[in-house]
Amino acid sequence: MFEVKGLSSGYGRVPVLREVDFSLAQGECIGFLGRNGMGKTTLLRAIMGELPTWSGEIRKAGQSLNGKSTQARARAGIGYVPQGKQLFKLLTVEENLRMGCVKNFRGAEVKVAQVLDLFPRLVPLLDRQAGMLSGGEQQLLALGRCLCGDPDLILLDEPTEGIQPSICDEIxxxxxxLRKERNLSIMLVEQDIDFLWSICDHILAVDKGSVVKTIDPKAEGSTEQAKAFIGIEG
Structure with missing residues (x-):
């Protein structure tokens, strides 16, 4: 349902991504693992159209996304939860969720109710400003707002950063x-190996803007292999 072929991109004239190739099936979850500064966030931003495609192609359901705006990619069913969450901090929790319904404001009430069923922790916080929430609650809200757009593919950038373990488990x-019930596809950038291994089908190891190896999280010794790749001892 999604394919990246030979993707190169960067900032200004500074190259970051170098001919990245991978594909994603409907309902599949792939993780991207690598040290800081290796291009993982840049990859998600390029897929979302926040950065230009210098060369290569991005295709979803057989259709090229090259040259398409970020808004057009969202309408095509791609949701994005960036690192740092980027909530509307002066708006309430409910208002943030409604902002996620931009593709169908008329159906916002139903969609918000469906998302709150997934995140009941947010129900008593609906009238609270997003900026007043804890870091974990803000992460749940950011993911909930993304799901209000009814995507079939979501991009998650470091969702566990600064989050308490109970909310990580909830995510x-x-x-x-969502994978079981809606066949949702997921791309996940994450440094927490346990989190990646709990939901991903494949792990793509990223180094200096390129995918250098694929790790099977079900294979014996894969955790140790991943820790060695990002320089964690033990």
Missing amino acids: IDVLIQ
Whole structure:
């Protein structure tokens, strides 16, 4: 359902991504693992259209996204939860969720209710400003707002950063549920190996803007292999 072939991109004249290739099936979850500064966030931003495609092609359901705006890619069913969440911090939780319904404001009430079923922790916080939430609650809200756009593919950038373990577990449970019930596809950039291994079918190791190896999280010794790749001892 999604394919990247020979993708190169960067900032200004500075190259970051170098001929990245991978594909994603409907309902599949792939993780991107690598040290900081290796191009993982740049990859998600290029897929979302926030950065230009210098060469190569991005295709979804057989249709090229090259040259398409970020808004057009969202309308094509791609949702994005960036690192740092980028919430509307002066708006309430409910208002943030409604902002996620831009493709169908008329159906916002139903969609928000469906998302709150996934994240009941947000229900008593609906009238609270997003900026007043804890880091974990803000992450749930950012993911919930993304899901209000009804995507069939979501890009998640470091969702566990600064988040307490109980909310990390909650995010894992919701993502597993969405894969089963909605056949949702997921691309996940994450440094937490346990989080990646809990939901991903394949792990793509990224180094200096290129995918250098594929790790099977089900294979014996894969955790140790991943830790060695990003320089974690033990």
